[in-house]
Amino acid sequence: MPLVVAAALGCGVSLSAQDGAVDFEKQILPVLKESCFKCHEKEKEENGRIKKPKGGLRLDSAAAIMKGGKEYPDGNVVAGKPDDSWLLKTMSLPESDEMAMPPEGKGDRVSAANQALIKKWIEGGAKFGSWKGVE
Numbered sequence: 001m002p003l004v005v006a007a008a009l010g011c012g013v014s015l016s017a018q019d020g021a022v023d024f025e026k027q028i029l030p031v032l033k034e035s036c037f038k039c040h041e042k043e044k045e046e047n048g049r050i051k052k053p054k055g056g057l058r059l060d061s062a063a064a065i066m067k068g069g070k071e072y073p074d075g076n077v078v079a080g081k082p083d084d085s086w087l088l089k090t091m092s093l094p095e096s097d098e099m100a101m102p103p104e105g106k107g108d109r110v111s112a113a114n115q116a117l118i119k120k121w122i123e124g125g126a127k128f129g130s131w132k133g134v135e
């Protein structure tokens, strides 16, 4: 593929991480914590009110990340298929899109470099290592 096209597709971004598998706990979890956890954690009580995960989707455990929520009950991550993985799709939509995550103005967007990393992690089989997260 011509270099210009490769650059436009963001191929260069993931090159540095090309050798070795992506480590979920070290490289991906911090990204999800930063941009997604405040709305997608296990149900908890906050100031006397029950706060439920938005869209029924939790991202704070390996099982929950794979399982999906209300609209995508078939799963948010399909191992080996980044294009079918809503976890990645929603964060790569333009901010103005109503399905974009985090919703417009409601949190830190995931950088292109970190999106590339998540793509590589999904392509590599979406493995969590020993990390299980919150039961």
Ligand code: HEC
Residues within 6 Å of the ligand: 032, 035, 036, 037, 038, 039, 040, 054, 055, 056, 057, 068, 069, 070, 071, 072, 073, 076, 086, 087, 088, 090, 091, 101, 102, 103, 106, 107, 110
């Ligand atoms: C400020 C709150 C907020 C943040 C931060 C947020 N989300 Fe969401 N998310 C929502 C809401 C609200 C919905 C439900 C949307 C709906 O039902 O129309 C949702 C739904 C989703 C869904 C669809 C769930 C399903 O299966 O039906 C996915 C996937 C998702 N979010 C991923 C993410 C990811 C990945 C991040 C971090 C990059 C993130 N969200 C950050 C509020 C948030």
